[in-house]
Structures are given as structure tokens and as C-alpha cells.
Amino acid sequence: MTLSPATKSAIVEAAAAHGGPKAAMLEALKLVQQAEGYVSDANLAEAALTLGVTTAEIDSLATFYSQIFRSPVGETVILLCDGLSCYLGGADAVRDAVMQKLGIGFGETTPDGKFTLINICCVGGCDRAPAALVGPDRTLVGPLSADDLTALIGGAP
Amino acid sequence: MSETPLTGRARADRSPHSFAKWQRIGGYQALPQALSRHSPDAIVAMVEAAALRGRGGAGFLTGTKWRLMREGAAKAGAGARYLCVNGDETEPGSFKDRLLMEALPHQLIEGAIIAAYAVGATEVIALVRDEYRAAAVALTRAIAEAEAAGLLGRNILGSGFDLTMRVHASAGRYIVGEETALIAAIEGERPVPRHRPPYPAVSGLWGRPTTVNNVETLSAVPAIVERGADWFRGLSRTDEGGTKLYGVSGCVARPQLIEAPMGTTARELIERAGGIRDGRALLAFQPGGGATGFLEAAELDVPMDFAHLKKVGSALGTGALIVLDDRTCPVAAIGRHARFYARESCGLCTPCRDGLPWVSKLLDALEGGQGRREDIELLHMHVDLAGPSGRSFCDLMAGAMTPLKSGLQRFGDVFAAHLDGHCPVGRA
Numbered sequence: 080m081t082l083s084p085a086t087k088s089a090i091v092e093a094a095a096a097h098g099g100p101k102a103a104m105l106e107a108l109k110l111v112q113q114a115e116g117y118v119s120d121a122n123l124a125e126a127a128l129t130l131g132v133t134t135a136e137i138d139s140l141a142t143f144y145s146q147i148f149r150s151p152v153g154e155t156v157i158l159l160c161d162g163l164s165c166y167l168g169g170a171d172a173v174r175d176a177v178m179q180k181l182g183i184g185f186g187e188t189t190p191d192g193k194f195t196l197i198n199i200c201c202v203g204g205c206d207r208a209p210a211a212l213v214g215p216d217r218t219l220v221g222p223l224s225a226d227d228l229t230a231l232i233g234g235a236p
Numbered sequence: 237m238s239e240t241p242l243t244g245r246a247r248a249d250r251s252p253h254s255f256a257k258w259q260r261i262g263g264y265q266a267l268p269q270a271l272s273r274h275s276p277d278a279i280v281a282m283v284e285a286a287a288l289r290g291r292g293g294a295g296f297l298t299g300t301k302w303r304l305m306r307e308g309a310a311k312a313g314a315g316a317r318y319l320c321v322n323g324d325e326t327e328p329g330s331f332k333d334r335l336l337m338e339a340l341p342h343q344l345i346e347g348a349i350i351a352a353y354a355v356g357a358t359e360v361i362a363l364v365r366d367e368y369r370a371a372a373v374a375l376t377r378a379i380a381e382a383e384a385a386g387l388l389g390r391n392i393l394g395s396g397f398d399l400t401m402r403v404h405a406s407a408g409r410y411i412v413g414e415e416t417a418l419i420a421a422i423e424g425e426r427p428v429p430r431h432r433p434p435y436p437a438v439s440g441l442w443g444r445p446t447t448v449n450n451v452e453t454l455s456a457v458p459a460i461v462e463r464g465a466d467w468f469r470g471l472s473r474t475d476e477g478g479t480k481l482y483g484v485s486g487c488v489a490r491p492q493l494i495e496a497p498m499g500t501t502a503r504e505l506i507e508r509a510g511g512i513r514d515g516r517a518l519l520a521f522q523p524g525g526g527a528t529g530f531l532e533a534a535e536l537d538v539p540m541d542f543a544h545l546k547k548v549g550s551a552l553g554t555g556a557l558i559v560l561d562d563r564t565c566p567v568a569a570i571g572r573h574a575r576f577y578a579r580e581s582c583g584l585c586t587p588c589r590d591g592l593p594w595v596s597k598l599l600d601a602l603e604g605g606q607g608r609r610e611d612i613e614l615l616h617m618h619v620d621l622a623g624p625s626g627r628s629f630c631d632l633m634a635g636a637m638t639p640l641k642s643g644l645q646r647f648g649d650v651f652a653a654h655l656d657g658h659c660p661v662g663r664a
Contacts, residue, residue: 101424145408164485205485
């Protein structure tokens with residue numbers, strides 16, 4: 080799969096807006112991920128070429144930032160907060176319920192490709208603990224009960 | 237509004253006001269005053285007199301930081317100078333900057349423009365953490381509105397002052413919020429902390445003079461200019477000016493943000509949050525987020541400001557009050573923090589990269605009743621190794637060891653009981 084002309088031109092624009100190709104590398108990775116769901120080796124190389132940086136330079140960021148995905152993820156990404164405030168709000172029970180319902184652990188994707196479950200540090204939703212971020216807009220949901228999350232993932236296997 | 241100048245105008249659903257509405261309810265009144273009536277030095281003096289301390293955790297005097305920037309800029313000569321807004325809030329228990337960016341972006345922008353004028357910045361870059369998508373959207377839109385209204389761009393309000401502002405969206409990792417790592421992030425480098433000196437005021441973003449300020453700090457600035465330093469100091473109960481946006485979470489009935497006078501006590505904040513939930517009793521609390529020492533019932537009446545909390549061996553940090561009730565195992569709670577800090581270490585310095593996972597493993601074993609007697613000694617060793625600030629490029633390691641250090645001091649008996657395979661305060 081190659082990057083669309085729209086993604087490429089957005090990357091070029093990002094370079095102008097961010098003060099140069101190097102400073103725009105993270106934005107380029109985000110644009111690739113937004114369009115393709117994750118950053119494959121091929122698309123990483125194409126983004127580097129579009130910016131005029133090396134693959135190694137851009138991968139040094141891709142491998143550092145936790146929210147740049149270098150392997151495929153499901154249609155819906157669920158980021159479950161494992162900070163202390165969420166733990167005190169009962170996050171472990173929610174975690175266990177969603178893992179059981181989806182049949183996957185952290186960092187895994189359901190076989191049908193619908194859901195990826197990831198644990199994440201404090202998401203700033205401590206007033207809504209236990210909290211999670213769901214979907215492409217990273218919508219904050221909480222306070223979550225095990226039932227809420229089960230309802231949220233509805234038709235999951 | 238007068239008692240809660242920072243958050244009084246936020247909508248309950250957190251949707252941001254349009255530019256027109258924001259103006260109607262008193263927004264952008266301070267900026268014309270600042271540009272037309274005050275010199276940059278006068279603004280710095282005003283913020284100094286207001287005794288505003290940085291709200292990102294360290295509590296450095298904002299006026300002093302700005303003065304250092306002006307000195308750095310004078311030496312650096314002509315060229316770009318930067319104001320970076322630190323919107324990377326990721327400290328466990330902190331959720332205040334999310335509200336200020338999502339619901340009140342124009343207040344932050346006005347504060348940033350005034351700060352940029354005061355320090356002589358030519359560009360403002362607001363770094364926003366990836367998880368705060370709504371905040372990045374609100375801020376981006378508000379910047380465009382301010383540009384369209386002539387409050388950003390060339391010759392702002394006919395003052396001759398030029399300024400641009402943009403958002404840099406981050407992509408996860410706690411370390412990005414460390415100020416030199418934040419600068420590296422914006423440059424497109426791997427965001428690991430840099431050696432100081434040189435300080436950012438002398439050589440920051442792209443080697444140019446740079447100020448990094450927290451979202452809450454900058455959001456407080458417009459009201460200071462509009463109503464004066466004396467008014468701002470008068471909001472506080474202590475020597476440190478202003479109100480503070482405290483966050484109360486954990487084992488309370490209604491976790492929430494509370495804007496209250498600087499120096500409000502934990503007892504009052506916990507009461508306002510509905511008290512300890514389920515009628516339980518307090519075990520301990522952290523007054524300022526994950527990297528602050530535990531306090532107990534005896535410290536409930538300490539005024540929560542930087543100086544008073546330091547005196548009792550803890551810190552105000554980000555004002556994120558995390559409450560543990562008497563059913564919470566402190567070993568488990570500290571273990572949650574340890575996992576977080578171990579995972580978020582950038583890997584640059586050995587004690588942090590290798591020490592924190594070791595500590596996390598030891599705590600997990602203890603929590604699970606698998607600990608050995610020598611593990612407690614090992615935990616003490618790690619605390620001692622982290623030592624005071626200055627043994628690594630940044631304070632992540634020292635911060636990570638803070639709850640453990642105070643936990644070992646205050647709950648040594650609980651740690652010891654875990655060796656026998658049971659938790660005396662656990663969920664029996």
C-alpha cells in the first residue's frame with residue numbers, strides 16, 4: 080500500500096507549518112497513521128522520502144512515541160487508563176471484564192480485527208475514573224463499569 | 237467569577253466559547269491594556285509582584301523565569317525567540333490543564349500573547365498531548381479565531397508587536413512534558429531531556445532563547461494584568477499568589493476539579509469532594525500527583541501551597557490530590573506509580589532505565605506476597621541511589637522514588653507484613 084496524494088501533500092504542508100522537514104516528522108507519522116491505521120515499513124519509508132529525511136530519523140520517533148503504532152491495530156482502539164486514580168476507582172475489574180469479553184490482553188487485537196486493547200498512563204480523566212479513551216478521536220469515557228465497557232464493545236466476539 | 241477567575245467562565249459541558257461570546261463575557265480585555273499601557277518590563281514586574289508560581293509542578297516564580305528570558309534574549313541578539321506552552325499534562329492524578337485547554341482556549345491564548353509580549357517571544361508553540369484531542373481541536377480553532385480578529389499576526393492592535401501561534405500535537409510519552417524534552421520534541425528530535433545549563437532562556441528551541449510555561453500558569457496571566465498584582469495576591473491565603481486549580485481524585489465520593497484560594501487545606505478539598513467515599517477513613521494522600529510524598533491525617537490542615545507542603549516533606553506538584561482510603565494497600569498504590577514511571581522512563585540515564593523496572597518488579601512481588609526480606613533493603617537502596625535531584629538528566633527518577641521513599645517511612649509495617657504473605661489494610 081502506498082500513501083495517497085492527499086496524505087503526501089498534507090505531509091509537505093506540515094513541513095512548512097512546523098519549521099522544516101525534521102520538525103514535521105511526528106506530524107507526518109500521525110498523518111500516515113490517520114490515513115492507514117498504523118505506520119507500516121513501506122509507508123514509513125514513503126513518508127521519509129516525502130519529507131526528505133532518512134528512514135532511520137523518522138523511525139527514531141516512531142519507535143519512541145507510544146501512540147504511533149508500528150503494527151496493525153483494530154478498527155477501534157481502546158486505551159484503558161492504568162493510573163493510580165483509575166486503579167482506586169476500580170480499573171482492574173474493568174480491565175478483567177474487557178479482556179474476558181474480547182479474549183485478548185493488552186497490546187493485542189481481536190481476530191476479527193475489530194478491537195485493539197492497550198493500557199495507557201493517566202489520561203487526565205481522574206474525575207471520571209475508571210476512564211478510557213475510545214476510537215479515532217480518543218473520546219474520553221468514564222466512569223466505566225464492567226457492564227458499560229461490555230455494552231460499548233457490543234457485538235464483539 | 238471573582239472567586240474563581242481561572243475557571244468561572246467554563247461551561248459545564250466543557251465546550252469552548254466562540255470568540256464573539258468570549259469577548260462578550262469579558263475575554264480579551266487584558267491584552268489591549270497590556271499592549272497599550274504597559275512595557276514588557278512592567279508586565280514582568282506585575283507578574284513578579286503577583287507572586288505567581290509555575291503551575292507545572294516545580295513552582296518556580298514565573299516573573300523570575302520571564303526576567304531570565306529577557307536577559308537571555310538581550311544577549312542572544314536579533315532573531316527568533318520562543319514561548320512554549322506545556323500542554324503535556326500526564327502526571328498521574330492531574331487533569332486540570334485538560335479543562336483549561338478544552339473549555340477556555342481563548343483565556344490561554346490571551347495569557348500566552350501577553351507572556352510572549354513580556355518576554356519578547358516571536359512565536360508561541362503549544363505542545364498538546366495526544367490523548368487530549370478535544371483540547372488540540374479547541375485550541376487550534378481558537379488560534380484561528382484570534383488571528384482573524386487581529387490578535388495574532390502582524391502589528392497586533394496597532395502596537396507594532398508581531399506574534400504567531402501554533403499547536404504541536406504530541407503522540408504519547410510522559411517525558412515530553414519535561415521542558416528540555418519538550419523543546420527536543422518540537423525540533424523533531426527524540427524527546428529526551430537535555431543537560432542544563434544552558435537553560436532554555438539562554439539556548440532553547442533551535443538554540444534560541446525560549447520560555448516554557450504550564451497551561452495553568454499562562455491562563456492566570458490575563459486576570460493579573462486586568463485586575464492587578466495586589467488583587468491576585470489577595471486571592472491566596474498564603475504568600476503565593478492566586479487561586480489554584482486543585483484536582484481531587486481517588487477514594488472520594490465526587491472526584492473533581494476545585495478552583496480554590498492557594499493554601500486551601502486537603503481537609504477542605506476532600507470535604508468539597510464529598511468526603512472519603514463509602515464512609516471509610518483516610519489512610520493517606522498525595523497532595524500534588526504521583527511524584528509527591530504521602531501525607532496522613534495529621535497533615536490534613538497544612539495549607540496546600542509550595543512552601544507549606546515542602547516544609548512537611550511533600551510538595552504541591554500539580555495540585556493533584558490523590559486520596560487513599562483505609563482499604564487501599566499502599567504497596568499496591570506505590571506499585572501502580574512504579575509501573576507508570578518505569579514504563580515512561582526515556583531510557584537515557586541508567587539508574588532510571590534499569591532501576592525503575594527493578595523497583596516495579598520488587599513491588600509487584602511484594603504485593604503478591606512473593607517478596608523476600610532482602611527486597612525491602614533493595615527498595616531502600618534504590619531510593620538512596622536516586623538521591624536528590626541532579627543525578628540524572630531530569631527529575632523523573634527522583635520523582636518516581638518519592639512516593640516509595642515516603643511509603644517506606646510511613647508504612648514500613650505494611651511492607652513488612654507483606655513478607656508474611658498478607659496485607660493488613662488490603663481489601664479483606
